[in-house]
Amino acid sequence: MDHLPLPAPVLSSPSQHGAGRALDAYKTALATAASAAAYAVMARSMARELLPEELRAAARWLAAAASARFGRGDRERHTIVIRRQYDTGYGENHLFEAARAYLATRIDPRAMRRLCLARSRAKEPDGCGRWSTLLCMEPGGSTVDVFDGVEFTWTSVETGGDEKKKGKGGGGSPRESLELSFDAEHTDTALERYVPFVMSTAEELQMRDRALRIFMNEGRSWHGINHQHPATFDTLAMDPALKDAVIADLDRFLKRRDYYRRIGKAWKRGYLLYGPPGTGKSSLVAAMANYLRFNLYDLDLSEVRLNSALQKLLIHMPNKSILVIEDIDCCFDAAASRKDAKAPELVDQLDPDYTSDSSDEGWQVNTQQAKGITLSGLLNFIDGLWSTCGEERIIVFTTNYKERLDPALLRPGRMDMHIYMGYCGWEAFRTLARNYFLVDDHELFPEIQELLSAVDVTPAEVSEMLLRSEDVDVALWGLREFLRERIRKTRKETEKKHGAEAAEEVVAQKAV
Numbered sequence: 001m002d003h004l005p006l007p008a009p010v011l012s013s014p015s016q017h018g019a020g021r022a023l024d025a026y027k028t029a030l031a032t033a034a035s036a037a038a039y040a041v042m043a044r045s046m047a048r049e050l051l052p053e054e055l056r057a058a059a060r061w062l063a064a065a066a067s068a069r070f071g072r073g074d075r076e077r078h079t080i081v082i083r084r085q086y087d088t089g090y091g092e093n094h095l096f097e098a099a100r101a102y103l104a105t106r107i108d109p110r111a112m113r114r115l116c117l118a119r120s121r122a123k124e125p126d127g128c129g130r131w132s133t134l135l136c137m138e139p140g141g142s143t144v145d146v147f148d149g150v151e152f153t154w155t156s157v158e159t160g161g162d163e164k165k166k167g168k169g170g171g172g173s174p175r176e177s178l179e180l181s182f183d184a185e186h187t188d189t190a191l192e193r194y195v196p197f198v199m200s201t202a203e204e205l206q207m208r209d210r211a212l213r214i215f216m217n218e219g220r221s222w223h224g225i226n227h228q229h230p231a232t233f234d235t236l237a238m239d240p241a242l243k244d245a246v247i248a249d250l251d252r253f254l255k256r257r258d259y260y261r262r263i264g265k266a267w268k269r270g271y272l273l274y275g276p277p278g279t280g281k282s283s284l285v286a287a288m289a290n291y292l293r294f295n296l297y298d299l300d301l302s303e304v305r306l307n308s309a310l311q312k313l314l315i316h317m318p319n320k321s322i323l324v325i326e327d328i329d330c331c332f333d334a335a336a337s338r339k340d341a342k343a344p345e346l347v348d349q350l351d352p353d354y355t356s357d358s359s360d361e362g363w364q365v366n367t368q369q370a371k372g373i374t375l376s377g378l379l380n381f382i383d384g385l386w387s388t389c390g391e392e393r394i395i396v397f398t399t400n401y402k403e404r405l406d407p408a409l410l411r412p413g414r415m416d417m418h419i420y421m422g423y424c425g426w427e428a429f430r431t432l433a434r435n436y437f438l439v440d441d442h443e444l445f446p447e448i449q450e451l452l453s454a455v456d457v458t459p460a461e462v463s464e465m466l467l468r469s470e471d472v473d474v475a476l477w478g479l480r481e482f483l484r485e486r487i488r489k490t491r492k493e494t495e496k497k498h499g500a501e502a503a504e505e506v507v508a509q510k511a512v
């Protein structure tokens with residue numbers, strides 16, 4: 001250990017004596033301070049080697065707590081403790097998991113020398129489990145989060161724990177908790193705004209990370225499988241303005257919980273997607289599910305025999321989900337013909353409480369006769385009963401023939417947004433070219449743009465042509481030939497049709 005050299009004794013006058021004494025005292029103090037610093041360095045390195053990490057963590061936590069308590073002058077501090085397990089020791093406290101998930105987004109790994117990586121299994125609303133990895137604070141670690149200008153200090157704490165009792169049912173494991181402390185004057189902000197904010201952020205994170213599932217109806221229950229449809233709004237080829245409008249509509253819907261409550265309407269939104277086959281209606285539904293992180297419930301009405309079964313299926317759909325009924329124009333024709341055949345058996349299984357809505361009489365099939373599934377029954381559930389037992393749900397109907405739909409479905413207020421998925425235009429083609437070849441320009445683009453404006457081809461057809469080769473030149477050349485051929489064919493058919501009409505006209509005139 002180095003010491004400062006001690007001053008050599010000197011002879012001096014009385015006045016010099018005073019100044020000399022002061023100088024001596026200064027040098028002694030300097031030497032003492034230097035020794036103390038050196039001892040501290042030595043003590044720290046000895047502690048690092050001799051003390052177990054747990055003790056050092058506890059010391060760090062005490063230091064953090066002391067600085068939080070005393071470093072703020074006289075301001076009173078309040079603390080909320082969120083234990084990992086309830087006092088009974090049974091069952092996890094979900095608040096702890098939520099707070100930990102939230103803090104994982106707030107921790108700055110560069111600012112913390114020790115962090116721990118935890119793997120947790122979260123149970124999803126549909127009962128499935130999912131593993132996820134989280135960055136967490138070590139016991140003793142602490143971080144500050146600022147919300148609306150107020151500082152909230154989170155500290156990770158571990159107490160108790162007895163090695164001897166571990167694994168013997170004696171509660172030998174240490175107890176983990178998170179402590180949230182703040183100035184007493186901000187207690188209302190903490191309880192009424194900050195804690196709910198933490199919880200809703202954690203819920204959003206869980207929604208974002210969860211594996212999506214698609215459920216199909218079998219009898220009166222839903223059966224789900226993982227939904228890994230790659231369609232997103234980025235990959236979807238459609239008119240850019242319409243795409244932006246759909247995204248904006250979904251965003252607005254998500255933010256409007258309070259608004260829906262205030263106006264007394266159920267928090268749900270209906271979309272009717274219509275257009276020729278292969279224009280991306282199913283892809284849009286998948287993109288919506290991926291965007292919202294909502295599970296899909298694909299309802300096959302031909303599998304549902306009674307309104308009571310439909311009711312049960314709809315009631316068992318959780319919040320934050322999308323109900324899809326494809327080809328809605330065909331559903332009720334099929335149901336009607338099936339009901340006609342099955343009417344005698346069905347009468348015995350009727351739901352005595354169900355009464356159908358007579359307002360949609362013109363279109364609905366004869367429910368008194370068969371009492372199977374009806375459009376009005378479906379709309380009744382969706383608008384009435386279903387709305388009251390859940391929220392934040394999306395309903396999507398798709399059809400290739402909007403003109404065949406019952407007016408009850410098209411009535412204002414029923415489906416909030418009607419979205420036309422049309423033939424492949426220039427902007428939609430550019431999206432596909434970007435998806436498939438990562439190109440924004442090509443020498444064939446001007447010609448393809450011209451050809452696309454002269455013919456109706458679906459995005460599915462264009463996708464199919466682009467998939468044929470991994471070489472962009474070959475694929476675009478093939479698409480150009482395909483479009484030219486389609487134009488030739490269309491012209492021929494038109495000429496043939498005009499020729500036939502002209503011939504009919506000549507025959508008609510002759511007859512006159």
Ligand SMILES: Nc1ncnc2c1ncn2[C@@H]1O[C@H](COP(=O)(O)OP(=O)(O)OP(=O)(O)O)[C@@H](O)[C@H]1O
Nearest residue numbers: 235236237276277278279280281282283459460463
């Ligand atoms: N607008 C689009 N954007 C991107 N890909 C599309 C689009 N439309 C169709 N496709 C491609 O064509 C395939 C079939 O499209 P999709 O099933 O979404 O069409 P659809 O309109 O739902 O057809 P249908 O009415 O027959 O159910 C998709 O898997 C996708 O590869």
